[in-house]
Amino acid sequence: MIDLIHQTTTRFPHFSKGPVEILPLEKGGSDRKFYRICLGKSSLILVHYGDGREENRHYVEIAHFLKSAGLHVPEIYFHDEESRLIWMQDLGDCDLWSQRNQPWEVRRELYRHVLDEAHALHSRALEHLPNSGVTLQAEFNEQLYLWEQDYFFENCLGRHFGLSGGIDRTPLNEIAQRLGEQPRVLVHRDFQSQNILLHEDTPYLIDFQGLRPGLAQYDLASLLFDPYVSLVTPKRNELLEYYITRCIDGGQNLAPNFHETFLLCAMQRLMQALGAYGFLGHVKERAQFLLHIPAALASLKEVASVIPEAHSLADLLSKL
Numbered sequence: 001m002i003d004l005i006h007q008t009t010t011r012f013p014h015f016s017k018g019p020v021e022i023l024p025l026e027k028g029g030s031d032r033k034f035y036r037i038c039l040g041k042s043s044l045i046l047v048h049y050g051d052g053r054e055e056n057r058h059y060v061e062i063a064h065f066l067k068s069a070g071l072h073v074p075e076i077y078f079h080d081e082e083s084r085l086i087w088m089q090d091l092g093d094c095d096l097w098s099q100r101n102q103p104w105e106v107r108r109e110l111y112r113h114v115l116d117e118a119h120a121l122h123s124r125a126l127e128h129l130p131n132s133g134v135t136l137q138a139e140f141n142e143q144l145y146l147w148e149q150d151y152f153f154e155n156c157l158g159r160h161f162g163l164s165g166g167i168d169r170t171p172l173n174e175i176a177q178r179l180g181e182q183p184r185v186l187v188h189r190d191f192q193s194q195n196i197l198l199h200e201d202t203p204y205l206i207d208f209q210g211l212r213p214g215l216a217q218y219d220l221a222s223l224l225f226d227p228y229v230s231l232v233t234p235k236r237n238e239l240l241e242y243y244i245t246r247c248i249d250g251g252q253n254l255a256p257n258f259h260e261t262f263l264l265c266a267m268q269r270l271m272q273a274l275g276a277y278g279f280l281g282h283v284k285e286r287a288q289f290l291l292h293i294p295a296a297l298a299s300l301k302e303v304a305s306v307i308p309e310a311h312s313l314a315d316l317l318s319k320l
Contacts, residue, residue, distance in 0.1 A: 004046060007085065008037050011078050015039050022046075032056060036090060044077060047086040058135040059209040060086060066211075069128040071120055072204045074197075091204050097193035100229045108238075114196055114203045114223065115243045121205070122185040122216040123250060129186065140187070140214035142180030146173060148268050151275030157316075160278040160293065166316050171309035175264055179215065182261065187214035191222040193229050217258070221266035225303070227273055227296035263303055267310060270300040 009016040018039050025034040025045075031053060035046040049056035060079045067073050075089035099110055138144065149172055157163040188195070189210030197204045220243060224236045231239075240262065247254055255261070274296050281290035297317065304314035 004035060004048075004085075005037070007080070007083070008044075008046065008087065011080075011087065012044070014042070043090040045074070045088050045090050047088065049084050049086070051084065055137050055209045056084075057081070061134055062208055062211050063088075065128070065132055065134040066121075066125060066205065066208065068132075069120070069125040071117060071125060072202055073208065074204060074206065091197045091199040091206075094198045095194050096196040096198060096203070097228050099198070100193070104235065108235075110198065110203075111223075111239050112242055113201075115220075115239060115246065117196075117203050117205065118188075118191065118216070118219055118223070119243060119246045119250065121188060122219070123247075123252065125186045134211075136186075137189070137210050137212040139184060139212055140180070140218065142176050145176035145179050145268055148272040148275065149173075149176065151279070152271035154275070155278035155282070156271075156274040156293070158278075159282045160290070161320055163316075167312040172313065175267070175307075175309055179261070179264055179268065182215060182255070184213035185216050186211060187216065187219045188222075189214070189218075191219040192226045193223070215261060215265055217262040217265040218269060220262060221269045225266045225270060225299050227270075227292045227299065230295070233302075263307055266303045267300065267307060270296055270303065274300065 005020050005022055009020065015037065021038045023036045023038065025036055032047055032049045035048075037044055037046055047059075049059070060076050063073050063076050067075075074091055077087040077089070079086050096110060096114060099107060102110075149169070153169075157166070188205065188208055189212060190207055195205065195207040197206055220240060224231060224239055240259075244254060244258065274293060277289045277293050277296065280286045281288075281293075297320065301314060301317045304310040304317060307314075
């Protein structure tokens with residue numbers, strides 16, 4: 001802690017003018033460490049990332065890229081690549097998740113603003129990509145969708161529920177192939193309520209180091225089937241239609257199978273999330289993530305039941 005304070009005061013001399021407080025912050029399943037450094041009413045966020053995940057090294061350049069494309073992201077103050085330290089703007093603790101118990105009239109407006117930001121990511125950021133030089137993660141293709149399915153079967157059904165096999169996965173593999181053949185935009189990859197900060201009534205994206213080519217519906221499914229927040233089907237559909245209208249008003253031609261692809265992406269995203277909960281809960285021994293399995297599993301059952309190719313999966317899940 002003392003070294004982090006020293007490194008901060010060395011780069012930001014005004015923080016040496018009084019007693020500095022450093023507060024560790026909890027941040028999901030990340031292997032990074034987050035701190036809020038405070039001096040009176042002044043504060044900033046310090047991130048220390050490890051060398052185990054290559055994508056963390058590109059957080060800063062992605063932040064600059066997204067900001068240049070007009071998206072709202074934290075301001076980067078300084079990046080010490082050798083020490084793997086990032087100092088950035090403190091946007092506070094209010095995220096979309098924290099508003100989950102607000103009246104729907106309030107939440108509807110918040111979600112619409114967030115979907116506006118998603119639309120900007122899927123359209124405007126894509127337009128700024130050529131010649132940007134930004135480093136992206138591996139695109140969503142058939143192999144990545146298959147990896148998500150394997151992650152679910154191994155860490156959720158296997159590690160958590162003690163099941164092995166049980167269904168013919170050929171139809172699921174065919175879904176991965178179909179999704180991998182569709183045209184891609186830029187996606188956040190983890191577009192859920194805790195990765196959207198609300199600062200002065202504006203949504204800001206964080207944890208975007210997984211930025212990559214993929215399907216817009218994957219981000220939409222991450223938000224609208226978020227296991228951390230309950231959204232009933234009519235409200236979920238209302239928000240999805242808002243995004244679609246936003247695209248049409250922007251002159252975009254959406255594929256006729258947009259809704260079908262949204263459900264397939266929801267299935268993939270929920271399988272990925274359940275795999276992560278099983279892995280983090282049992283392998284990393286972070287038991288709090290196991291508490292989210294029931295909500296995510298209920299959503300996956302709902303989605304799988306309306307996808308013809310996933311009926312075998314839905315039948316299996318109904319027995320859990």
